Amino acid sequence: MQNEMTETKTAPKPENLLLNLLFNVAVPTIVLTKFSTDKWLGPLWGLVFALVFPIGYGLYDFAARKKANTLSILGFVSVLLSGGMGLFKADGFWFAVKDAVLPTCIGAFVLISMRTKTPLLREMIFNDQIVDVPRVEAALTERGQTAAFEALMRRSSVWLAVSFIASAPVNFALARYILRSPPGTPEFNAELGRMHLIVWPVIVVPSMIALMLIFWKLLGGLAQLSGLTTDEILKAEPKAKT
Numbered sequence: 001m002q003n004e005m006t007e008t009k010t011a012p013k014p015e016n017l018l019l020n021l022l023f024n025v026a027v028p029t030i031v032l033t034k035f036s037t038d039k040w041l042g043p044l045w046g047l048v049f050a051l052v053f054p055i056g057y058g059l060y061d062f063a064a065r066k067k068a069n070t071l072s073i074l075g076f077v078s079v080l081l082s083g084g085m086g087l088f089k090a091d092g093f094w095f096a097v098k099d100a101v102l103p104t105c106i107g108a109f110v111l112i113s114m115r116t117k118t119p120l121l122r123e124m125i126f127n128d129q130i131v132d133v134p135r136v137e138a139a140l141t142e143r144g145q146t147a148a149f150e151a152l153m154r155r156s157s158v159w160l161a162v163s164f165i166a167s168a169p170v171n172f173a174l175a176r177y178i179l180r181s182p183p184g185t186p187e188f189n190a191e192l193g194r195m196h197l198i199v200w201p202v203i204v205v206p207s208m209i210a211l212m213l214i215f216w217k218l219l220g221g222l223a224q225l226s227g228l229t230t231d232e233i234l235k236a237e238p239k240a241k242t
Contacts, residue, residue: 023057028079033193036086037186043087050079078102082192092179095192100172107164114157121157125215132235139226152221156214163210174198 028050036046054076081098113120126133140146178195181187222233 019057020061023053024074027053029193032079032082032086033189037189047079047084047087051076054079074102074106086183086192089184091183092175092181092188092191095179096172096175099175100168103164103171104168107161107168110157110161110164114154119153119157121153121160121214121218125218126153128235130235131233136222136226136228136233139228143225143227145225149222149225152218152225156218159214159217160211163207163214167207171199 031041031046031050031053035041035049036043040046041049054073058073058076078098081102082095085094085098110120125131137146140149175195178198179188179191181191219230219233222228223230226233
């Protein structure tokens with residue numbers, strides 16, 4: 001009993017995906033597109049204010065979970081690039097380049113992380129918050145399927161990287177189609193806001209569907225290799241004490 005209580009105290013807090021997306025994506029986008037005009041904050045303070053959200057959430061999440069928040073880092077870079085280009089009145093072409101480069105970099109990061117001790121896909125899915133890791137690893141070792149599992153993780157990582165990289169030309173084409181007004185004008189800011197709004201149904205939702213398909217494919221392969229059921233693989237919610 002005491003060991004269980006100690007484990008519960010030291011276990012990292014699960015990440016709040018809704019807050020993650022809100023502070024790293026939604027709010028900075030609204031600030032940059034709606035409140036960075038001279039009528040409100042202006043371009044410079046709009047950029048500074050937008051950067052506060054991914055930085056603040058990243059520091060909060062690091063203090064709570066003792067792990068760097070990848071989405072906060074990406075959100076910071078994206079906001080910095082968008083705001084910086086807005087300050088210098090960059091042409092819509094460069095916004096399109098930025099929107100194509102970012103998912104390409106994420107895909108490349110997924111592939112590069114496969115060479116490290118902590119591949120990104122393993123961090124995202126095969127962790128103690130989602131999977132009963134000790135049970136699964138013991139079952140894989142007992143059945144002599146550890147090497148096959150590593151091969152499954154590599155294939156899944158490649159598919160995850162491909163899903164990001166494949167969205168790059170779509171991002172570029174979408175930005176080039178929407179951003180047509182001269183930079184620094186209210187029309188351009190309105191187009192930028194429209195682009196960020198359209199990105200969700202056109203790009204983000206398909207990417208989330210691809211991620212879920214990869215997850216279920218990985219889960220099915222893991223069940224086959226380990227001989228465990230899905231319920232045995234997934235981490236059970238701790239029962240409330242009465």
